[in-house]
Amino acid sequence: MSNQTKIPHRLYLSEDEIPTQWYNLRADMKEQPDAMLNPGTGQPITEPELYPVFCEKLAHQELDSETRFVDIPEDVLELYKIYRPSPLCRAYNLEKQLGTPAKIYYKFEGNNTSGSHKLNSAIAQAYYAKDQGLKGMTTETGAGQWGTALAEAASYFGLDLVVYMVKVSYQQKPFRKAIMETFDAKVIASPSDTTNVGRAILEEDPDNSGSLGTAISEAVEVAVTSEGYKYVLGSVLNQVLLHQSIIGLETEIALNKLGEYPDIVIGCAGGGSNLGGLIAPFMRDKIKGDRNPRIVAVEPASCPSLTRGKYAYDFCDTGKTTPLAKMYTLGAGFKPSANHAGGLRYHGMSPILSKLYHDGYMEAVSVEQTAVFEAAKLFAKYETILPAPESSHAIRAAIDEALKCKETGEEKTILFGLTGTGYFDMVAYEQFNNGTMTDHIPSDADLEKSFATLPDIG
Amino acid sequence: MSNQTKIPHRLYLSEDEIPTQWYNLRADMKEQPDAMLNPGTGQPITEPELYPVFCEKLAHQELDSETRFVDIPEDVLELYKIYRPSPLCRAYNLEKQLGTPAKIYYKFEGNNTSGSHKLNSAIAQAYYAKDQGLKGMTTETGAGQWGTALAEAASYFGLDLVVYMVKVSYQQKPFRKAIMETFDAKVIASPSDTTNVGRAILEEDPDNSGSLGTAISEAVEVAVTSEGYKYVLGSVLNQVLLHQSIIGLETEIALNKLGEYPDIVIGCAGGGSNLGGLIAPFMRDKIKGDRNPRIVAVEPASCPSLTRGKYAYDFCDTGKTTPLAKMYTLGAGFKPSANHAGGLRYHGMSPILSKLYHDGYMEAVSVEQTAVFEAAKLFAKYETILPAPESSHAIRAAIDEALKCKETGEEKTILFGLTGTGYFDMVAYEQFNNGTMTDHIPSDADLEKSFATLPDIG
Numbered sequence: 001m002s003n004q005t006k007i008p009h010r011l012y013l014s015e016d017e018i019p020t021q022w023y024n025l026r027a028d029m030k031e032q033p034d035a036m037l038n039p040g041t042g043q044p045i046t047e048p049e050l051y052p053v054f055c056e057k058l059a060h061q062e063l064d065s066e067t068r069f070v071d072i073p074e075d076v077l078e079l080y081k082i083y084r085p086s087p088l089c090r091a092y093n094l095e096k097q098l099g100t101p102a103k104i105y106y107k108f109e110g111n112n113t114s115g116s117h118k119l120n121s122a123i124a125q126a127y128y129a130k131d132q133g134l135k136g137m138t139t140e141t142g143a144g145q146w147g148t149a150l151a152e153a154a155s156y157f158g159l160d161l162v163v164y165m166v167k168v169s170y171q172q173k174p175f176r177k178a179i180m181e182t183f184d185a186k187v188i189a190s191p192s193d194t195t196n197v198g199r200a201i202l203e204e205d206p207d208n209s210g211s212l213g214t215a216i217s218e219a220v221e222v223a224v225t226s227e228g229y230k231y232v233l234g235s236v237l238n239q240v241l242l243h244q245s246i247i248g249l250e251t252e253i254a255l256n257k258l259g260e261y262p263d264i265v266i267g268c269a270g271g272g273s274n275l276g277g278l279i280a281p282f283m284r285d286k287i288k289g290d291r292n293p294r295i296v297a298v299e300p301a302s303c304p305s306l307t308r309g310k311y312a313y314d315f316c317d318t319g320k321t322t323p324l325a326k327m328y329t330l331g332a333g334f335k336p337s338a339n340h341a342g343g344l345r346y347h348g349m350s351p352i353l354s355k356l357y358h359d360g361y362m363e364a365v366s367v368e369q370t371a372v373f374e375a376a377k378l379f380a381k382y383e384t385i386l387p388a389p390e391s392s393h394a395i396r397a398a399i400d401e402a403l404k405c406k407e408t409g410e411e412k413t414i415l416f417g418l419t420g421t422g423y424f425d426m427v428a429y430e431q432f433n434n435g436t437m438t439d440h441i442p443s444d445a446d447l448e449k450s451f452a453t454l455p456d457i458g
Numbered sequence: 459m460s461n462q463t464k465i466p467h468r469l470y471l472s473e474d475e476i477p478t479q480w481y482n483l484r485a486d487m488k489e490q491p492d493a494m495l496n497p498g499t500g501q502p503i504t505e506p507e508l509y510p511v512f513c514e515k516l517a518h519q520e521l522d523s524e525t526r527f528v529d530i531p532e533d534v535l536e537l538y539k540i541y542r543p544s545p546l547c548r549a550y551n552l553e554k555q556l557g558t559p560a561k562i563y564y565k566f567e568g569n570n571t572s573g574s575h576k577l578n579s580a581i582a583q584a585y586y587a588k589d590q591g592l593k594g595m596t597t598e599t600g601a602g603q604w605g606t607a608l609a610e611a612a613s614y615f616g617l618d619l620v621v622y623m624v625k626v627s628y629q630q631k632p633f634r635k636a637i638m639e640t641f642d643a644k645v646i647a648s649p650s651d652t653t654n655v656g657r658a659i660l661e662e663d664p665d666n667s668g669s670l671g672t673a674i675s676e677a678v679e680v681a682v683t684s685e686g687y688k689y690v691l692g693s694v695l696n697q698v699l700l701h702q703s704i705i706g707l708e709t710e711i712a713l714n715k716l717g718e719y720p721d722i723v724i725g726c727a728g729g730g731s732n733l734g735g736l737i738a739p740f741m742r743d744k745i746k747g748d749r750n751p752r753i754v755a756v757e758p759a760s761c762p763s764l765t766r767g768k769y770a771y772d773f774c775d776t777g778k779t780t781p782l783a784k785m786y787t788l789g790a791g792f793k794p795s796a797n798h799a800g801g802l803r804y805h806g807m808s809p810i811l812s813k814l815y816h817d818g819y820m821e822a823v824s825v826e827q828t829a830v831f832e833a834a835k836l837f838a839k840y841e842t843i844l845p846a847p848e849s850s851h852a853i854r855a856a857i858d859e860a861l862k863c864k865e866t867g868e869e870k871t872i873l874f875g876l877t878g879t880g881y882f883d884m885v886a887y888e889q890f891n892n893g894t895m896t897d898h899i900p901s902d903a904d905l906e907k908s909f910a911t912l913p914d915i916g
Contacts, residue, residue: 008473009539015466081467082551082842093540093614111569113844115881155839156551175884179844181891182835377640381613384540386571386637423573423881426633433639 009092011254013085019253020072023245025280025352026065026238028287033238033355034326036063037313042457045323052224053231053322054239055128061239070242072124073131079123079156083112084246088254089418093382095402102405104398105262106418107251107278108385113179114149116343116388116420117274118234121243122146125232126153135228136160140190140215142169143342143390144176145420146234151183160229164190164218167210169342176424190215197221197319212346213332217319235271236316236325236350244277247417252281255415262293262415264401268393269297269306269364270343272350278417279362286361296401297353297364298393300372302339302440305330305349306357306364308447313457314348324457327354330442333453337440339369340428341389347450367396368439373432375399376422388420389428467550469712471543477711478530481703483738483810484696485526486745491696491813492784494521495771500915503781510682511689511780512697513586519697528700530582531589537581537614541570542704546712547876551840553860560863562856563720564876565709565736566843571637572607574801574846574878575732576692579701580604583690584611593686594618598648598673600627601800601848602634603878604692609641618687622648622676625668627800634882648673655679655777670804671790675777693729694774694783694808702735705875710739713873720751720873722859726851727755727764727822728801730808736875737820744819754859755811755822756851758830760797760898763788763807764815764822766905771915772806782915785812788900791911795898797827798886799847805908823855826897830854831890834880846878847886 026032035044050059061070072080091104109117129137136159141147147163154161163185170177170189177187190210191198197217201208208214216233223231234240255261265282267275275297285291297306305328314329316322329348336345349357356362369389376392378399379385387395398416405412422429431437484490493502508517519528530538549562567575587595594617599605605621612619621643628635628647635645648668649656655675659666666672674691681689692698713719723740725733733755743749755764763786772787774780787806794803807815814820827847834850836857837843845853856874863870880887889895 010473010541012470015468079842083468112842113838114842119842152839152842174888175881178884178888178891182838182844182887380571380640381610384537384570384572384577384610386640421881423633423879426636429640430632430636433636 007090007258010087010089011258012087013250013254015081017253018077018080018084019246019249020077021069022072022242023249023280024064024068024070024242025245025283027068028284030287031355031359032065033351037324037457039324053220055132055134055230057128057131058125058239061242062237073127076124076127083119085250086111088251091383094379097378097382098399098402098406100402100406101409101411102402103411103413104402105413105415107247108418109247110385110418110421114145114152115423116145116149117244117247117277118146118149119152120246120277121234121240121273122149122153124243126150126157126159129159129230130157134159134230136162137232138162138219138223138229139232139234140164140212140219142166142212142345144169144173144424145343147180147185148176150232150234151180151185154185155183161185162222163187164192164215166190166212166215168338172427173424190218192218195221211318211335213318216317217321220317220321235273236348238352240273241276241350241352244273245280247274247277248280248282251278251415260413261291263412264294264296264414266296266298266394266397266414266416268344268390268417268419269299269349269353270390271346271348272353274417274419276350276353283356283361295362296397297357297362298397299364299366300339300341300344300393301366301368302442303330303336303345304366305347307366310451310454311354311358312454314454316348324455325351327351328357329454330447331450331453334450339440340425341369341393343390344393365397367393370432370437370439372396373428373437377432385418386422387418388422389425391419394418465548465716468545468547469716470545471708471712473539475711476535476538476543477704477707478535479527480530480700481527481707481738482522482525482700483703483741484523486742488745489813489817490523491809495782495915497782511678513590513592513688515586515589516583516697519700520695531585534582534585541577543708544569546709549841552837555836555840556857556860556864558860558864559867559869560860561869561871562860563871563873565705566876567705568843568876568879572603572610573881574603574607575702575705575735576604576607577610578704578735579692579698579731580607580611582701584608584615584617587617587688588615592617592688594620595690596620596677596681596687597690597692598622598670598677600624600670600803602627602631602882603801605638605643606634608690608692609638609643612643613641619643620680621645622650622673624648624670624673624800626796630885631882648676650676653679655779669776669793671776674775675779678775678779693731694806696810698731699734699808699810702731703738705732705735706738706740709736709873718871719749721870722752722754722872724754724756724852724855724872724874726802726848726877727757727807727811728804728848729806730811732875732877734808734811741814741819753820754855755815755820756855757822757824758797758799758802758851759824759826760900761788761794761803762824763805765824768909768912769812769816770912772912774806782913783809785809786815787912788905789908789911792908797898798883799827799851801848802851825851825854828890828895828897831886831895833857835890843876844880845876846880847883849877852876
């Protein structure tokens with residue numbers, strides 16, 4: 001353990017310390033996640049079967065569970081250098097306010113225009129699309145972080161981009177649309193009349209306010225029916241967790257420099273992109289038995305896929321057009337309430353994380369949004385970063401663990417992922433400030449109804 | 459000159475390289491700016507005469523032109539460490555896109571919740587208020603960056619804060635209000651019925667949409683009539699330029715490490731807080747004759763105090779309640795058009811910068827906002843930072859200089875200040891994206907009218 005007074009508030013690695021390879025956690029898992037299935041045949045899907053949807057190299061990454069380290073392409077590294085390495089921060093001020101003996105670290109991924117960690121995979125996916133000679137990409141976005149990140153990356157590589165944005169977000173966050181348009185992306189409110197899936201939904205329910213699942217269905221439909229376009233997704237997929245491993249790898253290098261190792265690693269979990277990336281090297285140590293950190297996923301009580309979902313095969317989208325993934329899910333028909341953490345409003349969870357949770361390597365907690373914003377406000381006040389609602393789920397859990405240490409006197413080392421900033425979430429902060437924010441927890445009956453939408457497979 | 463390939467995209471100094479003293483450029487100026495005058499007596503104002511408005515230590519800093527280096531208080535340094543050192547960035551991607559042989563550097567001050575350099579002085583001013591045992595502070599804000607920064611600092615030190623926000627900004631930027639309220643500040647649209655000045659203005663013109671000058675008048679009135687409150691200002695003042703010298707000092711250290719020295723230093727200029735801070739060490743070299751960098755202030759064509767104003771004594775506020783400063787001014791009665799760079803919409807200019815400009819040490823250019831946003835968009839696309847409209851004035855000028863180098867083949871080193879981010883300026887970006895943004899240049903007749911509001915002094 002190094003001298004505590006020598007640990008800086010913000011530790012930036014130098015540019016030549018950015019890892020040049022991503023880490024594929026699957027290569028070290030004792031048991032692999034169950035295979036993705038072709039919904040037509042019920043058989044494990046093959047790389048070529050993924051080509052209509054994904055770029056070839058990304059299809060390969062999706063199914064490759066053996067290659068431990070994957071070289072990061074030079075052009076991707078070059079763009080990473082504009083905003084990476086991201087800082088590893090020691091929350092001295094927050095610790096002092098809480099009066100905790102715990103040491104709190106956070107890896108801050110919000111220092112780029114997209115305001116979140118999403119850029120790490122957006123750049124990679126746009127690069128591979130360009131590399132394959134494509135004309136453009138389609139995608140969905142909920143809170144808008146992924147759409148913004150991909151718009152940036154697409155603009156840089158000179159690719160067209162069509163973003164299906166969940167209608168309720170489209171209406172509530174006009175500025176998210178504006179920033180994507182600043183990067184020349186085309187933004188369409190979903191459900192829309194531009195796809196068969198969208199038209200079918202609107203015919204049945206003209207006021208449908210959309211969901212991530214529906215937006216995915218529309219984006220996939222356009223990709224597979226348009227020449228020179230592929231679909232890209234910002235979370236859930238194995239390839240995304242691979243790209244996001246850069247977060248964990250940098251964190252590991254920085255902690256090594258400080259002579260630190262986390263007792264607890266905490267991340268918010270929607271589809272799992274940030275959590276899977278942050279924990280990768282620590283989970284490896286745990287699987288190998290070298291270390292035994294607690295690893296904690298934090299999800300909204302309003303969309304509790306890990307804590308109340310089923311471990312089952314399910315579609316990744318509402319329109320039931322994607323391959324089937326074995327994951328913790330609330331059912332593709334689950335309609336999440338209007339929680340402000342739009343990035344966590346997804347019915348499923350990364351198959352890799354689902355498997356690790358199922359096998360007991362990971363814990364999960366759910367938190368209510370008023371408690372989350374209370375933590376967010378405290379954090380903003382003492383750490384001078386306005387956190388995104390999604391990220392603030394991890395802050396809530398980190399504060400709770402630090403307060404437990406205050407009771408027990410334990411000097412635990414807590415690490416959490418601060419995925420992004422909340423500049424586009426001020427409506428939520430306003431509601432919290434003026435006391436009109438409420439919590440939403442699905443009833444057991446609600447869940448039974450959405451579980452009934454699970455396919456009869458596996 | 460170091461090997462160019464070794465220069466990183468982002469250079470972060472380590473925490474222990476943060477300067478521990480501010481630099482007072484006045485100590486090295488060959489001629490001092492003309493003294494601030496007491497409007498009642500027409501005589502140079504004394505420190506005690508400033509005490510009703512400013513904290514004692516800040517009043518001292520305001521008038522002290524001799525102390526070359528001022529120790530940064532320990533508590534201020536501690537807070538600086540949460541977001542400083544800020545990175546010195548090399549715009550490799552932008553250079554490549556422009557095809558320029560010039561090297562473009564920028565010092566990025568937007569990596570904190572306030573999203574701008576304003577926090578550097580906000581923390582200092584809040585600290586001195588706390589140190590003097592005050593209960594709270596009053597201030598004004600236009601674009602909202604200063605108000606946000608001060609709200610953060612006040613919240614940290616446990617001080618009350620009342621912010622008079624220019625009404626047009628208050629209405630157009632509800633989220634700025636929300637973020638200040640997240641830090642527990644009280645935000646009032648100005649002109650308001652809470653002050654004599656405000657009531658008088660509203661009586662004459664109930665639809666008055668406010669100005670920085672009016673908001674200052676209201677904030678000063680409340681400070682001098684409320685027990686335990688002082689007024690603080692985010693620009694123009696000598697004390698602010700002193701605190702902001704941290705920007706230039708860090709830049710100097712970083713450039714030294716790289717073996718670089720700027721041929722041109724560029725900053726946007728409203729009241730001069732960022733420009734005065736950034737240029738401090740380079741202007742010192744120039745005054746001493748050690749080096750001869752070009753130093754360029756960039757202002758909006760809609761509010762051209764340096765390029766079209768008069769060098770004269772004027773009030774710092776519309777209500778004509780403040781001391782008189784000798785500065786380049788359009789007249790305290792100048793009504794700026796609705797340019798989106800709210801932080802540059804001020805009738806006057808820092809007396810220090812005005813004197814340096816008057817004595818030929820500095821150049822000034824004015825640019826129109828559509829050209830500014832064109833530069834902003836290009837910058838966002840290739841440097842992955844969404845710049846504030848204010849900051850984008852400097853980007854415009856830097857790009858123009860880089861394009862001149864492309865023509866001449868000169869490999870100049872260009873440095874500019876990137877003061878902050880544009881997350882709260884999406885309405886402006888929307889206007890630019892959809893082609894509805896227009897330019898506003900005051901006519902000579904407009905200026906003659908506002909020059910008529912200058913006091914008959916000096």
